[in-house]
Amino acid sequence: MKHVNLPYITKITDSRIEARGIKTLLFRYPRAVDPGQFFMIWIPGVDEIPMSVSYISQDIKGITFRRVGDATTALYKLKPDDMIGIRGPYGNGFRIDGKHILFVAGGTGIATLAPAIEKAISKGIASTVVIGAKTYEEIFFEERLKNHNAKIHISTDDGSRGYKGYASDLSKQILNKKRERFNSIITCGPEPMMKKLLETCGDIPLQASLERYMKCCIGLCGQCCIGEGLRVCVEGPVFDGKTLKNIEDFGVYRRDPTGRKIRILG
Amino acid sequence: MKHVNLPYITKITDSRIEARGIKTLLFRYPRAVDPGQFFMIWIPGVDEIPMSVSYISQDIKGITFRRVGDATTALYKLKPDDMIGIRGPYGNGFRIDGKHILFVAGGTGIATLAPAIEKAISKGIASTVVIGAKTYEEIFFEERLKNHNAKIHISTDDGSRGYKGYASDLSKQILNKKRERFNSIITCGPEPMMKKLLETCGDIPLQASLERYMKCCIGLCGQCCIGEGLRVCVEGPVFDGKTLKNIEDFGVYRRDPTGRKIRILG
Amino acid sequence: MDISTTISSIKLKNPTILASGIMDEDAGSMQRIIKRGGVGAVVTKSIGLTARRGYPNPTVIELEHGILNAMGLPNPGIDHYGEEIEKIKHLQTPIIGSIYGANPDEFIELSRRMEDLDVDALELNLSCPHTKKYGLEIGCDPYLVRKITCAVKENVSIPVFIKLSPNVTSIIELAKMAEEAGADAIVAINTVKAMKINIDLRRPILSNKIGGYSGKAIMPIGVRCVYEIAENIQIPIIGVGGITTGEDAIEYFMAGASAVQIGSGVYYRGIDIFKTVCSEIENWMKKHGYKKLSDLIGVAHI
């Protein structure tokens, strides 16, 4: 495992369906990884895509993802003993400290947050978690986190479970009720949701994990840059609220693989 | 000083004439060097040539050489503050152990042996030294070694000082008288002299330092090979008597820069 | 200590330039390099007439001794890239517009468009080693190099730099052709054609299979190219390839470069590399009694 930036070929050791269209793959990867960091996952002959670490143990690491296009569909089909290439971990990861953290996940964002929540709890930090999904069938990691004594709130867009509406709206409610309780907010999910959260969090420090199109992940190609040259692959993917407030494009624009600006759908 | 095999540029800190046509240059070279090892000395625009270490202290190292051709003449002209390139040290160096060592130097060979003699004495090993030269004006390092309490015998080809004849003949006399006293012979000088010594040393272990045309000094080019591919730059320049007995060319042939065999003049 | 340098009519406050393709896809990243990095100039990403996605990933990997990439010239196209250039003009740092095309006409069109955007100079990328039809096929044909250079020179009045590839039999011949055709400077070198195969998966790692090798390993190749070119032409040379320290840059200056570009070094030493390299250059010059950069340029030709 000499070169962190050259794919390390490893076998899928286990896989499981977490919810409708959501799958976890586990594989041997004996390198230290922090919650909030991510890998580049090479699916030979298909693509190489960024994926947050969703399971962390000594030797085994995991990713949890939604099937959305070619690469994730190819990943979805993989079975134990199939081989993938991993490079990383990349990025900064979350700062996990304070007394009580509010975690707000939208969609697959909970895959990124789960290891952070586990770490917070293991450090004795009270953790309130908002899991938002389109519909009840797409909620996952609820059991996993309950087992860790996180206080969980659910929202679904269609109201099929829990609060009807967006995770950001539910979070607003929670914050409105007991704002003074939280000294940190950590979020991962659709950017418009995170942007709303940023607007409502007031002076509670916020950390948000961003997604941008990734190529090199070693800070050279510039593909992932936001604001004044902040590289999501190096200085991110986790940015604090203060930084995000200065980034015009946050929640509004991202760039496609050609470098062209694309409006982020709300 | 990262790369041992890339010339390290250093300034001559001091120079002195040791005898007729024999000069010492001292320079800063803060790398550990053992007696019997050698450097490649780069004289920019002229040549790069092998030279044994003749002075060893923490930071300062020295070489002592005879002016014989282009490169040594250019070296001879250098003054303090002039710059040369050094790579190395190369080779194995001498094994210095036992109770009483007989050192036999012919010509500039004493330059190579001097640090070894000093080391032997500092380890409490009795040291008898034969210094052979063409004529009395070419004898050097006698004072230096006397100061260290070495027992010194001198021979000159022309009898202008000490024993008249070759160092090997004088050594034979010494060995004939008190052979049992010595448990090791270390020699450096013209190959025919060393070969004669090998023939007379009997079962006293002998170490001889050889000279061959050198180019790479990192064991690749093969220019310096003797016997069955022994690289004078890596496995040498010091070989033991047993090894030398199996090398047909020892004392007879060397190879020029083209690789052609040349008879060694007796 | 004067480390300013001049390439044709472009004055640089220091001799370090951001190489094309590194942190220059948008205004923000170039802005960061200019403000925090302290570069003498930036080269834009190589821009074409229309947008290109480039190749699928993997597009960049790190090897034991260098970086291997096959991006496939992704770029938003000149129509969209204009606004990025607009946004960094006020920073008073020279902007060199890099362009690539498939034929002289495309180069002419792109040069004019770039000139209209008010860039300070043009860099013609005739040397991308892994994009079919663009770059290498053009950059290795001396007559095409001459034709394109002439065509562009006739159509713009800003200085024109020609970036050459080391993947050719004679980089000297290409540099001479470019000079003859009126080029204002030569940029050497682009990446070296190379490949990494993953033996577990029995396949090249890059989706394009072959890529361009940059970073530390290629520096002796770049220095050789600059040295060879310098012996044969009079126009200035910008050296690039494997530079990570001030001493590396000085080696290029002594080989004949009037300025240097840094790409992969941003990975090895971070965004601050430009500043760091400049202060290493200054320290070395101070220690060795040099007063101005021009005293170093080409001195290794003995």
Place this chain on the structure above:
Amino acid sequence: MDISTTISSIKLKNPTILASGIMDEDAGSMQRIIKRGGVGAVVTKSIGLTARRGYPNPTVIELEHGILNAMGLPNPGIDHYGEEIEKIKHLQTPIIGSIYGANPDEFIELSRRMEDLDVDALELNLSCPHTKKYGLEIGCDPYLVRKITCAVKENVSIPVFIKLSPNVTSIIELAKMAEEAGADAIVAINTVKAMKINIDLRRPILSNKIGGYSGKAIMPIGVRCVYEIAENIQIPIIGVGGITTGEDAIEYFMAGASAVQIGSGVYYRGIDIFKTVCSEIENWMKKHGYKKLSDLIGVAHI
């Protein structure tokens, strides 16, 4: 585990070959490599019609990521080298005679002389990057490559291997020409043209200034060349450049090489490198369920 391989009519008990110019100036050193190193074959030093001293020192230095040399083709000439070959014939290891010349006639003369010395195959060094008139000037002209290959093939009956340079615009074209002309195998690559300047002394270190870059840094370049050649010709390829481990060798096999040569690796891992690499190849094959070397050759072409 079967790691034997065949190049034309030459059977090798293992696929590691001593590269030309390394430890092969005299019989003794080749003998040591054969006996202790356990090579599949040895290539001799490149031999010419008459003795050559080569360049003054410095001729070889180690860089941060590779080795740089400009020996200048020193050799005792074919008249004197014969006795060295005589002395190692009894060792039953294939001997490949490397020759260089300034024109087809010299190559013909040398080939005949080598064949008379009973070597098992010839390697035509058309690729030495730093010796004027010899090597590169010849090796980068496709028509000269064809002419020399044809001429030699007409004059000898032992297999003829053509060693190519990476310092060309298209190594594919050269390999195709050699194949067309009847070559029995391609050897790729020779060293990459490069330079190291010492900035304290303001001059190139090698007396010849420009040298050939070998060792670890050039491996991705060698693999690329072998891969490109393999896509375009049918005759076997011998891979060389930067190999120091069994996994490196496997990368070359997968790129299309039927055997590999090792040069600078002797510095990195010692004389035993051939044995070591063979056992690393075997271990890897065992671990990954391969039975014979031929199952690896060219598999990365997907």
